[in-house]
Amino acid sequence: MRLSLGIAASLLALTASGATLDHRQSSNDTDYKVGFTPLKTQWTDTVGTNPWPEFPRPRLQRSAWKNLNGVWRYRNTDNTALSNPPFGQRLESPVLVPSCLESALSGVTGKNRTYSWYQTSFDIPSSWPSENKAILNFGAVDYEATVFVNGKNAGFHRGGYFEFSVDTTPYLKAGGANELLIHVYDPTDLGDIQIPIGKQTLNRGGMIWYTPCSGIWQTVFLESTPTEYIAKLDLVADMNGQVNVTVHSSTNSSSSYEITIHEQNSEDTKATATGSSGAPFTFKVDSPRLWTPTEPNLYNITIKFGSDTVQSYTGFRTISRGVINGIQRPLLNGDFIFPFGVLDQGFWPDGIYTPPSVEAMRYDLQVLKRYGFNALRKHIKVEPALFYRACDEIGLLVIQDMPSLRPDLPDPNNQCGSIRLNPAAQPEFDRQLGLLIEQLKNYPSIFAWTIYNEEWGQGTSAPWPEFRLTDYVRSLDPTRLINAVSGWTDHTAGDFDDNHHYSTPQCGTPFWSKQGPGADSAYDARRIGLQGEFGGIGQYVDFEHSWYKDLDHQTSYELTNSTWAWNYRCQDLMRQLREQVELFSCSGGVWTQTTDVEGEVNGMMTYDRAIIRMNETMWKEETTKLYEAAARRANESSIAVRGMGLEGVQYGMP
Incomplete structure (x- = not known):
């Protein structure tokens, strides 16, 4: 791993100057404690009451800032709350910001957090110029946030994954404490609501749906800016x-x-x-x-x-696609690169969506890098900005998914079936897709955008929305590749032909399986062949390292009963993927997944990150062989299939 020492030094300086919380918050700390969780990580009990002190926005840094993370006050409320805000009251419960309300780290910990009030206070540092503005910044609030400052409605934001800012200057008192009150509404998948939520759920069963995240789950901070900034x-x-x-x-x-x-x-x-x-x-x-x-x-x-000065950073690189020896390939700086990564879901047993710390978050990435991966697919979730900075520094290509709509919206006219899209949900999905691109398009590590995952919220009739949305994403960011549809129903939009198949791969091949209801087909040679998901090999976990304390709730696409057997099966699938590089038109792969998540026990690590299942020697050897096979294939003068009695037969040709 190579770090940018200049960037690291500047961020450490910003942390030192801005990490101190408002002293008025100290009186809120006394009744806070970590809530119950079935499983802890090594970082759970070290978070304390000053979480995430680092400057949270590495692409636009200022020296005059103030971290508002810490223990705030909380009230669970109802749908009438906005008509009667609790100004001047001390709310009943402590809550640790930032952390999902359902998480142990929040101290609230529980279900049904649809309507919530948050409360804290802040002073403006005397060192800040009096003529400057005081901008209040939120990393992410799930799902709708209404912000009050000193009893005045100062701003509103919708979208659970995206940054937003509020100018508090018109509402500040001349001196002393300012009351900050925030109302949050988060329906998740309540009733027939369909909003971008990824894998959050209130009630669905099955192994691929997880505990939801409500409320303020990324850093809140103030910064001082000139009038024009x-x-x-x-x-x-x-x-x-x-x-x-x-x-x-x-x-x-x-x-x-x-x-x-x-x-x-x-x-x-x-x-x-x-x-x-x-x-x-x-x-x-x-x-x-x-x-x-x-x-x-x-x-x-x-x-x-x-009078405004900001610090940022960049990396020089070009992402494109091109035909090499008759096959469409992803290119980095003009050369074929084989992105081989892990499906990275970004869930934590103690913080749900919010990692316990930057150290914990970076740990996952460093493990992936150490074992030979050069990429990850950030799966239907958006991470804090410091996650992408870490990928930039460590050297991991990121395939960034748009958080998906729920795929099982009930059809009131058909109790035996379901529909995948409420037409009213499409405009909001489109708007938030634009927010995603605008927020993340400056990070060098981001390699491709994914619009839809496995039909989740994808339109089911022509005109297929992925063509229009591919053009939209391209207009916002012409510098990345676009994976219009990852898995299942593919109408040929975008740069990738993306196959999902558990457990074995089918990457750029002339054979396929109809996994799921969509119209899968053989590889489309006009686009890049990608194995968007495969693997999913699981292993039963000792209850000490398991979210569920019984074997019935531990599940995967395929299960093994020992770490040796798990690595053996993984090596077998890696060999199959390498053969598909050598024989057909495979140009990248995504293994499921970084860690176990709740009852899904198919991670490279257990959910608590305490056990790494991967045999380091084997995985390094297999990933190296994979990259070497791709390099050899790119340099071949012919793509004839060899060694299987198929000489002269060509696959993957346009």
């Missing part, structure tokens, strides 16, 4: 050294700014340029070291915009 930064740098940047002003003005690219581990200047806010601007950096999974080179950035 950088509200958003779009920046991508390619393999030729071209930097494309748009600085968005809070006032939508056209004002000049200076941007400086620094060497990775020093303040030495690599390039400096001047642009105008609100308009795309391009400049060149000579001979940059490129970003790849094996050499994740990053560069620090400083932008000065009037």
Whole structure:
């Protein structure tokens, strides 16, 4: 693993200057305690009451900020609550922010958190210029948040996975404490509601649905900004050294700014340029070291915009696709790269959606890297920004899924069947898909976007929405590949032909299985062959390391009764995938999955991260063989199938 020391140092400095919580919150700490969980991690009891002190937004950093994480007050309420906010009251229960209300770390811990009140107070540091604005930032609140400051409605946001900000300046008191009250509504999959929720559920059974996450589950912080400041930064740098940047002003003005690219581990200047806010601007950096999974080179950035100064970073790389020896391939910096990753669901037994700490979150990624993986598929969830920074630094390609709609919306006219999409849900899905792209498109590690997973919320009649949405995503971000449909019903939109098959792979092959209700078919040679999900080999877990304390609730696509047998089966499937690279048109794979999740026991690690099932020597050898097979195939002059009595027969040709 290679770290960007310059980035790490700047973030540590920001942590030191901004991590102190408002002292008024200390009186809230005395009655907080971690709630019940069937399973802890090694980090559960070390979280304390000052969680996630790091500066949470690494692509747009300011020095004057204040972390509001810690123990707040909480009240479970009902659908009439917004008409009578509890201003000036001390709410009954403690809650640890940020953490899902259903989680042990929240201290609330329980079900049916559909309507909630959060309460805290904050002071504005005396060191902040009095003429500056005080911007309140939220990493994510699931699902709708209404923000009150000193009894005034200051803002509203909908979407459980996305950042948003509120300008508190008009509502602040001249001095002293300011009351912050937040109303949260999160229906998840209540009744016939269909919103982006990924794998959260209130009541569904089965092994692939998990405990939901409600409320404030990512960092809350204040920052001091000038009256006119950088509200958003779009920046991508390619393999030729071209930097494309748009600085968005809070006032939508056209004002000049200076941007400086620094060497990775020093303040030495690599390039400096001047642009105008609100308009795309391009400049060149000579001979940059490129970003790849094996050499994740990053560069620090400083932008000065009037009296506003922000820090950022980037990596120089180009993602594309092309035909190599007759086969469509994903390309990184012009070369075929075989992304081989793990389905990464991002659930935790103590925090549900919220990892206990940055250290815990990075642990998963470092394990994957150590055992030979160069990628992951972030599965129908959006992580905190520091997750993507870690992937940038460690060198992991990210296939980022859009959080899916529920796939089983009941049909009131057909009690024997179900429908997959309420037409009224489509516009909101589309809007939040746009939020996803805009929020994450600057991270170098993100390799591809996934719009739909296995028909979940996918339209069931023409015109198929994935064609329109592929064009939409491409308009927002022309620099990534797009996986329009991962698994099952595929109408040929997007850059990938993505097959899901448990346990054995069927990657870029002339054979397939009709797994699920969709119209699967043989590999479509016009697109990149991807094994979007396979593996799923499970192992019964000792109750000490299991979410459920009985074997009936431990399940997977296939089960083994020992770690040796688990590795043997995994090695067998890895060999099959490698043969599909050698014989057919396989260009990437995603193994299920990073960790066990609740009753699903098919992880590379147990749910508590205490046991790594992988034999390190075997997995390193097999992933290396996989990458080597892909490299050999890319360099062959012919794609004739050899060694199986099939000489002269060609597969995967356009």
